Amino acid sequence: MFKSKYFEVIRTTAVIVISLAIAFLIITLVSDHPVKTIGIFLLEPLSTKGHIGNVVEMAIPLMFTGLAVSLLFRANMFNLGAEGIFYFSGVVTSVLAIHLTLNSWLHPLVAIAAGSIVGALLSAIPGILKAKWNANELVTSLMFNNILFGIGLYLLNYHLRDAKAFANVSYKFEKTAQLSKIFQGTRIHTGLIIVVVLIVLAHLFLYKTKWGYELRMTGINREFARYSGMKTAKVIIMVHLIAGFIAGMGGSVEVLGMYSRFQWTSLPGYGLDGALVAMLAKNNPLSVIASALFLAYIRIGADLMSRLSDVPSEMISIIQAVIILLISAEQFLKFWKNRMLLKEAKEA
Amino acid sequence: MQTALLEMRGITKVYPNGVVANKDVHFSLRAGEIHAIAGENGAGKSTLMKIIFGMEEPSEGEIFIKGEKVRLQSPQDAIDRGIGMVHQHFMLVPSFTVAENMVLGMEPRRGVGINYAEAVRMTEETARKYNLAVNPKAKVEDLTVGMKQKVEILKALLRGAKILILDEPTAVLTPQETEELFRELTQLKEQGHTIVFISHKLKEVKAICDRITIMRSGRSEGVFQTADVTEQEISRLMVGRDVVLKYDKETAPDGGPVLTVEQLNVNDQQGKALLTDISFAVHGGQIVGIAGVEGNGQTQLIEALTGGLTGVSSSGAVKVKGKDILNSSLLDIRQQGVAYIPEDRMRQGAAGEASISDNLISTRYRSKEMNRGLFLNGSKIAALAASLVEEFKVRCSGPAQQIGMLSGGNMQKVVVARECSTGPDLLIAEQPTRGVDIGAAQFIHKKLLELRQAGSAVLLVSADLNEILEISDVLLVMYEGQIVASFEKPSAVSEEELGLYMLGIKRQNERQTGEATEHV
Numbered sequence: 001m002f003k004s005k006y007f008e009v010i011r012t013t014a015v016i017v018i019s020l021a022i023a024f025l026i027i028t029l030v031s032d033h034p035v036k037t038i039g040i041f042l043l044e045p046l047s048t049k050g051h052i053g054n055v056v057e058m059a060i061p062l063m064f065t066g067l068a069v070s071l072l073f074r075a076n077m078f079n080l081g082a083e084g085i086f087y088f089s090g091v092v093t094s095v096l097a098i099h100l101t102l103n104s105w106l107h108p109l110v111a112i113a114a115g116s117i118v119g120a121l122l123s124a125i126p127g128i129l130k131a132k133w134n135a136n137e138l139v140t141s142l143m144f145n146n147i148l149f150g151i152g153l154y155l156l157n158y159h160l161r162d163a164k165a166f167a168n169v170s171y172k173f174e175k176t177a178q179l180s181k182i183f184q185g186t187r188i189h190t191g192l193i194i195v196v197v198l199i200v201l202a203h204l205f206l207y208k209t210k211w212g213y214e215l216r217m218t219g220i221n222r223e224f225a226r227y228s229g230m231k232t233a234k235v236i237i238m239v240h241l242i243a244g245f246i247a248g249m250g251g252s253v254e255v256l257g258m259y260s261r262f263q264w265t266s267l268p269g270y271g272l273d274g275a276l277v278a279m280l281a282k283n284n285p286l287s288v289i290a291s292a293l294f295l296a297y298i299r300i301g302a303d304l305m306s307r308l309s310d311v312p313s314e315m316i317s318i319i320q321a322v323i324i325l326l327i328s329a330e331q332f333l334k335f336w337k338n339r340m341l342l343k344e345a346k347e348a
Numbered sequence: 349m350q351t352a353l354l355e356m357r358g359i360t361k362v363y364p365n366g367v368v369a370n371k372d373v374h375f376s377l378r379a380g381e382i383h384a385i386a387g388e389n390g391a392g393k394s395t396l397m398k399i400i401f402g403m404e405e406p407s408e409g410e411i412f413i414k415g416e417k418v419r420l421q422s423p424q425d426a427i428d429r430g431i432g433m434v435h436q437h438f439m440l441v442p443s444f445t446v447a448e449n450m451v452l453g454m455e456p457r458r459g460v461g462i463n464y465a466e467a468v469r470m471t472e473e474t475a476r477k478y479n480l481a482v483n484p485k486a487k488v489e490d491l492t493v494g495m496k497q498k499v500e501i502l503k504a505l506l507r508g509a510k511i512l513i514l515d516e517p518t519a520v521l522t523p524q525e526t527e528e529l530f531r532e533l534t535q536l537k538e539q540g541h542t543i544v545f546i547s548h549k550l551k552e553v554k555a556i557c558d559r560i561t562i563m564r565s566g567r568s569e570g571v572f573q574t575a576d577v578t579e580q581e582i583s584r585l586m587v588g589r590d591v592v593l594k595y596d597k598e599t600a601p602d603g604g605p606v607l608t609v610e611q612l613n614v615n616d617q618q619g620k621a622l623l624t625d626i627s628f629a630v631h632g633g634q635i636v637g638i639a640g641v642e643g644n645g646q647t648q649l650i651e652a653l654t655g656g657l658t659g660v661s662s663s664g665a666v667k668v669k670g671k672d673i674l675n676s677s678l679l680d681i682r683q684q685g686v687a688y689i690p691e692d693r694m695r696q697g698a699a700g701e702a703s704i705s706d707n708l709i710s711t712r713y714r715s716k717e718m719n720r721g722l723f724l725n726g727s728k729i730a731a732l733a734a735s736l737v738e739e740f741k742v743r744c745s746g747p748a749q750q751i752g753m754l755s756g757g758n759m760q761k762v763v764v765a766r767e768c769s770t771g772p773d774l775l776i777a778e779q780p781t782r783g784v785d786i787g788a789a790q791f792i793h794k795k796l797l798e799l800r801q802a803g804s805a806v807l808l809v810s811a812d813l814n815e816i817l818e819i820s821d822v823l824l825v826m827y828e829g830q831i832v833a834s835f836e837k838p839s840a841v842s843e844e845e846l847g848l849y850m851l852g853i854k855r856q857n858e859r860q861t862g863e864a865t866e867h868v
Contacts, residue, residue, distance in 0.1 A: 229677075
């Protein structure tokens with residue numbers, strides 16, 4: 001059949017290669033020891049168990065938000081609200097982690113469930129506004145990020161803040177609430193298992209169930225879905241609920257897995273990173289794993305590079321910017337695809 | 349040999365979705381001729397014209413104007429070289445006046461404003477020069493389709509077009525309007541213009557064209573003097589076989605009324621009547637055709653039948669098997685055993701980026717057979733898709749192929765396959781063969797007749813007179829939201845006579861229309 005069907009794969013690979021090449025170029029210009037610095041950037045994340053652990057730890061929240069955003073993008077909803085929900089659900093979970101007394105099985109379960117449900121309900125609001133009144137989900141979700149951050153910060157400052165601590169952080173979580181580590185010598189926590197299970201479930205949901213089918217058809221052509229008899233407003237609200245649930249769970253898991261106090265005084269950025277992960281994964285749940293690991297890898301690489309060499313870690317923003325720019329630039333490599341098509345057409 | 353006014357050599361065009369629209373096409377145009385490009389839909393006529401008009405760039409090939417090689421990168425390039433185009437779907441601003449539309453993009457100025465009087469004068473001058481009467485101050489939305497087309501032609505002429513491309517200009521016209529258009533075109537030719545006339549209506553091509561280029565599946569099949577070839581020869585070249593638009597219809601047993609429409613009235617928010625006192629019935633084993641010039645209430649009628657009425661007030665009853673479905677949702681209507689082939693397959697009929705198989709199950713994925721517990725039954729769906737692709741002869745690499753990669757005809761076959769294969773009691777078919785090639789159209793007609801034979805009721809709304817006269821058992825004609833005529837033997841009605849009713853020049857009295865609609 002069409003070789004051009006591999007076009008997207010090749011394109012994504014090309015984007016990554018180009019952005020890495022630009023990174024190397026910058027390192028070469030900035031660093032006194034470019035070869036050594038590039039070596040650190042590329043290989044150091046794999047050098048010790050601890051570093052590999054860092055990559056995986058960072059990939060966990062990225063997988064959560066990447067998955068949530070993928071589902072929204074699949075439904076053709078350009079919603080970036082995962083950011084605020086991730087943050088606010090973290091706050092909600094923290095409240096329960098501090099104030100509840102339960103055994104170590106039930107405690108994280110209850111706290112995470114609460115964070116996830118709150119996330120789902122909050123996410124439903126832009127969904128309902130979109131489904132019923134066609135309010136642009138990008139605008140409402142971005143405004144929601146600010147609102148949720150404001151309320152979350154208020155709760156931290158006035159209700160959760162530990163006066164005895166030296167920074168603006170909450171009281172300590174109960175030990176029972178925290179997620180256990182699953183690999184000795186790393187901070188990789190049970191959240192990894194949760195998110196991988198979630199990704200597999202999302203894959204099955206999207207491709208193997210009638211609800212996932214409705215979601216995909218609504219995303220491709222809402223008019224067609226409506227004509228076929230689907231209730232597209234319901235589908236849109238449903239995908240918002242699911243995505244909010246996943247993003248909220250991500251915030252809850254991150255808080256309980258990585259910290260002993262709630263300490264985000266600004267939005268952690270995982271929600272917007274989720275959009276990048278989703279774009280790299282072409283909104284495919286299973287690809288989210290690889291794409292989140294990749295992003296985590298280059299970030300940890302950059303972080304180690306800044307500690308061990310003379311290049312600051314902000315360089316990573318340039319790589320990310322190039323990736324987003326090239327992936328969203330429709331014309332990139334189009335000429336090459338056209339040539340490929342022409343060749344195939346002639347052979348046919 | 350005289351040099352060609354415009355020549356295209358070796359044009360190949362491949363669209364980004366892999367569709368090969370033109371393959372190594374040669375085309376040459378002599379000054380002062382009317383040159384027809386004939387071919388089935390999807391043969392690549394429109395793409396070739398888009399390339400001439402700078403809307404698409406060819407993937408390969410060269411274009412020469414008066415022997416000079418050119419590259420047309422935008423319609424402006426084409427306009428600058430004296431090429432004008434009248435699109436099938438008019439590019440006019442409905443709320444503007446004729447004069448305003450005429451000068452759009454080249455407005456005469458007075459200070460910072462537009463010199464409206466000058467625009468009117470320019471319009472009148474052009475209209476007089478080419479003997480095409482229009483009222484410059486009329487609003488475009490109030491004009492008839494024929495008038496709108498005239499404005500489009502004038503627009504191109506005002507911009508200095510010497511080569512005029514008309515893309516299926518007669519598709520939306522009544523027979524009378526078509527004759528007038530032909531008079532105008534002949535006149536323009538006498539004044540030295542060169543006209544490219546795209547059509548698949550062979551009678552028209554024979555009537556006014558000097559030469560004809562025939563296209564088939566993206567290739568040029570040759571250039572002929574129109575006088576030297578017969579309609580049969582042209583059609584054979586177009587489709588590769590002789591077209592028979594006659595069907596042997598067996599009589600189907602009357603299955604009793606399935607759809608009954610009683611005194612249906614629809615008014616828009618301003619109170620303007622869109623549909624007035626529509627009453628008719630469609631029985632099982634019967635195809636009822638609705639003819640009419642577009643915009644005479646057919647759209648609203650279909651909307652009323654498919655739960656699509658919005659922002660209007662309606663009264664009366666629409667019953668399917670006795671149950672009133674007016675104002676029900678399309679899902680509820682479908683559950684009453686109604687299937688619906690929509691007019692616009694790209695907008696409503698298909699999800700372009702989804703697979704053929706996904707497109708085939710969109711109206712039945714909820715059913716018990718298609719599901720196994722929580723999950724869709726993948727093997728059942730695959731089997732269904734494979735058998736439908738086979739039965740409906742969809743040319744594709746397999747059910748997993750993206751439907752957007754298929755040609756219009758094959759895509760429409762998928763839509764028809766989906767709607768016909770559920771065994772509907774009533775099928776509403778809206779322009780089921782618009783924009784598809786003759787082969788696919790015949791196939792679709794056969795499927796509609798098969799459904800009829802199986803006892804389904806079929807309501808067919810179509811602008812293709814040939815189709816509607818040939819396969820309907822009863823024909824209704826709509827004009828300005830009313831049924832103005834009804835015929836029990838449509839194949840005995842001539843296109844000319846039908847045209848008179850469609851234009852509102854003739855109408856049957858209430859007793860006549862009533863009779864036919866009562867006992868059908």
